[in-house]
Amino acid sequence: MKLDQHIFLIGFMGCGKSTCAACLCRMTGAEQIEMDQEIVKRQGMEITEIFRVHGEEYFRDLETDLIKEIGNMEPMVVSCGGGTVLREENVALMKAAGRIVLLTAEPETVFDRVKGSADRPVLNGNMNLSYIKELMEARRPRYEAAADAAVATDGRTAEEICEEILEQRKEGSHGAR
Ligand SMILES: Nc1ncnc2c1ncn2[C@@H]1O[C@H](COP(=O)(O)OP(=O)(O)O)[C@@H](O)[C@H]1O
Ligand SMILES: O=C(O)C1=C[C@@H](OP(=O)(O)O)[C@@H](O)[C@H](O)C1
Ligand SMILES: [Mg+2]
Structure with a gap:
């Protein structure tokens, strides 16, 4: 299936953006760009390392630079980082380049999915349900x-989530995105 615009997957950490983007690509034959992975590859450093050495603002600047580049690429499925939409500038660039799909999950679900991982610096030292609830709100x-x-x-x-994304896309083609 050829995409006519990007599909950006957004949402809180652990809602499944990276997983569903890969699944969407398997189902449609579209290409995926995984923003975190792309940043890690370019910097030659893990996300936690980038935060530790350069700080969060530096990472957010890398996200903005990458979103600008993605706007000029062929349409693909973009798995964003959980904080990519925190900058208005990024959202404007994404809106101009594609359709933005929000994946949601209850805080309990998120906690269950991410508690075993130390790869999310925003949660390191805060890996508990009440912090996840607060940040999600x-x-x-x-x-x-x-x-x-x-x-x-x-x-x-x-697969079920991706089927719904594709179904909505069909419906959206008659009117609103
Ligand atoms: N629909 C789902 N059901 C169960 N586990 C999931 C689902 N989607 C993702 N996961 C698991 O949750 C964790 C976080 O998923 P990930 O795709 O990395 O989320 P995100 O990119 O939004 O942070 C991974 O271990 C992944 O295997
Ligand atoms: O929500 C956030 O601020 C972040 C989410 C992470 O991506 P995932 O949402 O894919 O875990 C990653 O970009 C970084 O650790 C910051
Ligand atoms: Mg991810």
């Missing part, structure tokens, strides 16, 4: 304002 308006559509992921497989 603080970020919720940003996610919702950026999204063209939303899909809940709790208790569903990546």
Whole structure:
């Protein structure tokens, strides 16, 4: 299936952006760009290392640079980082280049999915349910304002989630994105 515009997957850490983007690509034959992975490859450093050595702002600048580049690439499935939509500038660039799909998950689901990982510097030292709830609430308006559509992921497989994304896309082709 040839995409006519990018599909950006956004949402809180652990909602399944990276997993669902890969699944969407298997299902459609589209290409994926995984923003975190691309940044790691270019910097030759893991995300936690980038945060530790250069700080969060530096990482956020790398995200903005990459979003600008993606805007000029052939349409593909983009798995964003959980904080990519925190900058208005990024959201404007994404809106101009494609359709933004928000993946959601309850805090309990997120905690369950990410608790065994030390790869998310924002949660290191804060790996508990109450912090996840608090940060999710603080970020919720940003996610919702950026999204063209939303899909809940709790208790569903990546395939089920991707089918819904593709179904919405068909419906969207008659009117709103
Ligand atoms: N729909 C799902 N059901 C169960 N586990 C999932 C689902 N989607 C993702 N996961 C698991 O949750 C963890 C975080 O997924 P990931 O795709 O890295 O999320 P994100 O990119 O949004 O942070 C991974 O271990 C992944 O295997
Ligand atoms: O929410 C965030 O601020 C971040 C989410 C991470 O991506 P995932 O959402 O894919 O875990 C990664 O970009 C970085 O650790 C910061
Ligand atoms: Mg990810």
